[in-house]
Amino acid sequence: MIEAHDLAKVYGAKTAVAGVSFTVRAGQVTGFLGPNGAGKSTTMRMIMGLDRPTSGTVTVNGLPYAEHKAPLHEVGALLDAKAVHTGRSAYNHLLAMAATHSIPKKRVHEVIEMTGLEAVARKKAGGFSLGMGQRLGIAAALLGDPQTLILDEPVNGLDPEGVLWVRNLVRYLANQGKTVFLSSHLMSEMAQTADHLIVIGRGRIIADAPVKEIIAGTRQARTLVRTDSAPQLASLLAGNGVTVDQSEPETLTVTGLEPREIAQVALSSGVLVYELTPQLSSLEDAYFDLTKDEVEYHSHLTGGPAVAAPATAGK
Numbered sequence: 015m016i017e018a019h020d021l022a023k024v025y026g027a028k029t030a031v032a033g034v035s036f037t038v039r040a041g042q043v044t045g046f047l048g049p050n051g052a053g054k055s056t057t058m059r060m061i062m063g064l065d066r067p068t069s070g071t072v073t074v075n076g077l078p079y080a081e082h083k084a085p086l087h088e089v090g091a092l093l094d095a096k097a098v099h100t101g102r103s104a105y106n107h108l109l110a111m112a113a114t115h116s117i118p119k120k121r122v123h124e125v126i127e128m129t130g131l132e133a134v135a136r137k138k139a140g141g142f143s144l145g146m147g148q149r150l151g152i153a154a155a156l157l158g159d160p161q162t163l164i165l166d167e168p169v170n171g172l173d174p175e176g177v178l179w180v181r182n183l184v185r186y187l188a189n190q191g192k193t194v195f196l197s198s199h200l201m202s203e204m205a206q207t208a209d210h211l212i213v214i215g216r217g218r219i220i221a222d223a224p225v226k227e228i229i230a231g232t233r234q235a236r237t238l239v240r241t242d243s244a245p246q247l248a249s250l251l252a253g254n255g256v257t258v259d260q261s262e263p264e265t266l267t268v269t270g271l272e273p274r275e276i277a278q279v280a281l282s283s284g285v286l287v288y289e290l291t292p293q294l295s296s297l298e299d300a301y302f303d304l305t306k307d308e309v310e311y312h313s314h315l316t317g318g319p320a321v322a323a324p325a326t327a328g329k
């Protein structure tokens with residue numbers, strides 16, 4: 015378990031983390047999501063004792079990281095996949111780490127196998143691709159079979175097979191009762207991987223809830239409507255907080271009304287409707303809604319979540 019209380023980090027005039035409190039629980043995958051510069055890496059570094067908090071506290075399994083006698087058995091972290099001694103082979107790198115905690119060679123072989131590094135284990139880590147470096151970083155994090163895992167952008171640089179592998183691995187570890195804390199910019203990835211999300215924007219927590227609640231809670235109901243009288247129905251529905259977007263001749267997307275209310279309007283005007291489908295909002299939509307006021311560098315999001323402003327028909 016990870017527990018942060020009023021945790022803050024200020025660099026000169028810059029407040030990177032503005033006093034956050036949260037709990038990351040065992041037995042589930044918790045995603046740490048936020049735009050660039052939101053404070054994710056700084057928070058993770060403070061958890062790992064690599065950055066001293068300006069104020070507040072953070073503990074891992076009940077103690078500050080530095081007070082654990084055998085930290086590799088408590089918490090494994092992937093914070094910077096490039097932080098590997100480049101001249102050493104992957105095997106020797108892991109062996110050297112293992113030696114600091116009297117971890118047997120057998121475990122080194124195990125983590126190499128778990129991370130699919132067998133073929134390159136004797137090669138110098140300096141020549142590794144980004145994806146291989148990520149796998150090695152994850153192998154190192156798993157070495158002490160820790161109760162808590164902290165992975166900063168673990169799918170960064172991985173191919174689709176690697177992404178799937180990370181997803182299955184973290185799920186497996188959470189099912190074993192471990193605490194898994196994972197950061198990512200990839201909202202779609204989080205939707206498939208995490209059970210619970212902590213969303214951070216400009217150093218503050220803006221959501222801390224199960225993924226399902228975040229998806230369900232932030233958007234107004236949207237309904238796909240198919241009708242042979244699209245312009246007529248659009249003008250009947252639009253206005254008073256209801257927006258209607260016509261994407262195809264017989265297709266409308268209605269925001270702000272429940273399907274039953276749309277059907278009622280259509281019925282009372284004699285308009286034929288042949289499909290009414292509630293649209294589930296994606297995590298990407300929810301994330302964009304949550305963070306739209308919290309983005310430090312707006313340009314970083316312009317190529318990101320595609321949330322088209324609905325056009326209002328009939329105006």
Ligand SMILES: Nc1ncnc2c1ncn2[C@@H]1O[C@H](COP(=O)(O)OP(=O)(O)OP(=O)(O)O)[C@@H](O)[C@H]1O
Nearest residue numbers: 025028029030048049050051052053054055056057
């Ligand atoms: N050593 C430092 N000195 C000064 N400012 C820093 C330092 N480290 C981070 N910051 C600033 O603190 C803020 C939070 O940075 P942080 O790296 O924690 O964000 P992040 O959410 O991990 O972002 P990204 O996804 O881009 O890595 C940013 O504005 C960053 O520029």
